[in-house]
Amino acid sequence: xxxxRTGVYKVRNNPLTLLGNEVKVGQKAPGFSxxxxxxxxxxxxxxxxxxxxxxxxxxxxxxxxxRESKALNEIAKELPxxxxxxxxxxxxxxxxxxxxxxxxxxxxxxxxxxxxxxxPTDYGxxxxxxxxxxxxxxxVDASDVVRYVQYVPDLLEEPNYEALKExxxxxxxx
Numbered sequence: 001x002x003x004x005r006t007g008v009y010k011v012r013n014n015p016l017t018l019l020g021n022e023v024k025v026g027q028k029a030p031g032f033s034x035x036x037x038x039x040x041x042x043x044x045x046x047x048x049x050x051x052x053x054x055x056x057x058x059x060x061x062x063x064x065x066x067r068e069s070k071a072l073n074e075i076a077k078e079l080p081x082x083x084x085x086x087x088x089x090x091x092x093x094x095x096x097x098x099x100x101x102x103x104x105x106x107x108x109x110x111x112x113x114x115x116x117x118x119x120p121t122d123y124g125x126x127x128x129x130x131x132x133x134x135x136x137x138x139x140v141d142a143s144d145v146v147r148y149v150q151y152v153p154d155l156l157e158e159p160n161y162e163a164l165k166e167x168x169x170x171x172x173x174x
Contacts, residue, residue: 020121
């Protein structure tokens, strides 16, 4: 059964419904395997032993997601021992095009475009009304334990980068 959470996420004061389980600090991060650019696959398991920042965004080709992903790319430069992953429903080829056009090279991208992808509901980020992902960030430590979660309350807002950076530093032992 898929849980519904209404009123925790909105766009311009219009409430949206999030489908899936809300991820909480202290729980084991749900595993996933997603297609990525250049016929690659990205999974939580493949990065086991590393601290990870996982960000869900609507689309890299929107203004807020573009700014957020570029900001995460800059933070990734400061935290070389942390793996950064941005997940959207953009096709992997579109993600690759965006990374190339923007010069973003310090983060990885992965796509939840396939209908069999469990990431959107396992992380509670699937927006019922649009079938896109809700803006959110998760810090997962080297033991796959969630150390920080932010479901950004409004689609048009960016995450709290300072809190995210501090949580990632702490999770990485710094």
